Amino acid sequence: MSQSLNIPSAAISRLVTYLRILEKLESQGINRTSSNDLAERAQVSAFQVRKDLAYFGRFGTRGMGYTVAVLKRELRRILGLTRPWNVVIMGMGRLGQAIAHYPGASDYEFSFVGLFDPDPSKVGMQIRNLEVMHPDHLKDFVRSHQVDMGFIAVPADRAQDVAQILVEAGVKGILNFAPVVIQPKMLERPGVEPEKEEEWEGVIVENIDFLAGMKRLAFYILNPGLRELEEVG
Amino acid sequence: MSQSLNIPSAAISRLVTYLRILEKLESQGINRTSSNDLAERAQVSAFQVRKDLAYFGRFGTRGMGYTVAVLKRELRRILGLTRPWNVVIMGMGRLGQAIAHYPGASDYEFSFVGLFDPDPSKVGMQIRNLEVMHPDHLKDFVRSHQVDMGFIAVPADRAQDVAQILVEAGVKGILNFAPVVIQPKMLERPGVEPEKEEEWEGVIVENIDFLAGMKRLAFYILNPGLRELEEVG
Numbered sequence: 001m002s003q004s005l006n007i008p009s010a011a012i013s014r015l016v017t018y019l020r021i022l023e024k025l026e027s028q029g030i031n032r033t034s035s036n037d038l039a040e041r042a043q044v045s046a047f048q049v050r051k052d053l054a055y056f057g058r059f060g061t062r063g064m065g066y067t068v069a070v071l072k073r074e075l076r077r078i079l080g081l082t083r084p085w086n087v088v089i090m091g092m093g094r095l096g097q098a099i100a101h102y103p104g105a106s107d108y109e110f111s112f113v114g115l116f117d118p119d120p121s122k123v124g125m126q127i128r129n130l131e132v133m134h135p136d137h138l139k140d141f142v143r144s145h146q147v148d149m150g151f152i153a154v155p156a157d158r159a160q161d162v163a164q165i166l167v168e169a170g171v172k173g174i175l176n177f178a179p180v181v182i183q184p185k186m187l188e189r190p191g192v193e194p195e196k197e198e199e200w201e202g203v204i205v206e207n208i209d210f211l212a213g214m215k216r217l218a219f220y221i222l223n224p225g226l227r228e229l230e231e232v233g
Numbered sequence: 234m235s236q237s238l239n240i241p242s243a244a245i246s247r248l249v250t251y252l253r254i255l256e257k258l259e260s261q262g263i264n265r266t267s268s269n270d271l272a273e274r275a276q277v278s279a280f281q282v283r284k285d286l287a288y289f290g291r292f293g294t295r296g297m298g299y300t301v302a303v304l305k306r307e308l309r310r311i312l313g314l315t316r317p318w319n320v321v322i323m324g325m326g327r328l329g330q331a332i333a334h335y336p337g338a339s340d341y342e343f344s345f346v347g348l349f350d351p352d353p354s355k356v357g358m359q360i361r362n363l364e365v366m367h368p369d370h371l372k373d374f375v376r377s378h379q380v381d382m383g384f385i386a387v388p389a390d391r392a393q394d395v396a397q398i399l400v401e402a403g404v405k406g407i408l409n410f411a412p413v414v415i416q417p418k419m420l421e422r423p424g425v426e427p428e429k430e431e432e433w434e435g436v437i438v439e440n441i442d443f444l445a446g447m448k449r450l451a452f453y454i455l456n457p458g459l460r461e462l463e464e465v466g
Contacts, residue, residue, distance in 0.1 A: 012449050016445045016448045017414065020413070020442065021414055078452070079452050080451040080454070080455040081451060085451055093331075094331040095334075097331070101327050102412070102443050103389070103412065108448070148454060149447065149451075172454055173450040175446045175447060179253070180253070181257070184276070206449060208443075208446050210332065211249075211341070212246060213439045213441050214318075214320070214382065215314060216245050216246060217382055217406040219248075219313055220245075220406070220437040221381060221406045221437055222313040
């Protein structure tokens, strides 16, 4: 796979969707699929499916479609889902707890290995065989447990600081569930030492907005004709 | 605004992000911004920002940037966030409860008006001033409360059925948090009457995958060079 290809991030999101569909097909005992079938299930065009897969090589036989198990295995490999990933969750409010219990993470090689919250009433709580820890222990924990990713499930006004704490601890991937866009740099704040942008070098931040889906729905309910054009751009 | 424009759904997602950034700027007392500033904060290119906004008209003055309050108001109007939207949540497990408590929904005109769960131990529970109801009451409730959207927070193997129940009740927008892609049609199942695809006419389904962000992170941690190309496609 060439590193020089221009792969839009939307294509990566769609690969994730295709993988989810392939897993469902496999669980239903369906062994073969096609770009048309995948397209219909993913609600995109067949052209889009073929284009997305073509970034990474040739998987099917022209006119014959794809073997579900083979394409699934290839997508898992492309997405890096064949190696273990250790994940911590920052914030053990309702959302953090819901994420900790979310089914399916263990279908891949993701493991929630540490849960953190500064609230004294939460430190020591047992959640899914893990004991909630104070963030003071994060840095040592990341090192000793080879943590790859941190999920942020704290209030919006704490999210940027918590992201900074994760980066300082050495975490390379951040998934932010707080309703705010995290800036991938140390922001200037009163009483805080100057910017340390270099620390964010190589750190990937994904901002997940619960409400974004709600806002998109509102737009499409008001503009139903535009929905069809979804994957044109 | 012309209905014949090809507006990619990714552009709608980005408008949602720009809106979130504008709200943050306004809360910080910042009155003006530019496509370069928005681009940096949204982690896309300035060209992308200008292109996304151009679908809907002209908002700034060339070389002068945008007035935060004006652009914010326009984006809210475009996204349909100036009229009230009534929302029900199906499933009052941890995830459904976390969603019901998610801050920020009320910053827009979204209201959670009904919470549903068939579990007898949950029916009657008080959550945020709402009493959890049995789904048997959904149809009457949707009619009497003019419900626009339904959120699905049930186990994956129940999600398609619950979506069908929402559609039968007259809901036009579905946001699915279960880890499965909902097919916008009645699926064939043993012992169930034949397809009623027409019922899904005009229904919008958005599938939210918690794990999708995790899988994208895995990909980008393994392929850090590709992250830069995010908004090229």
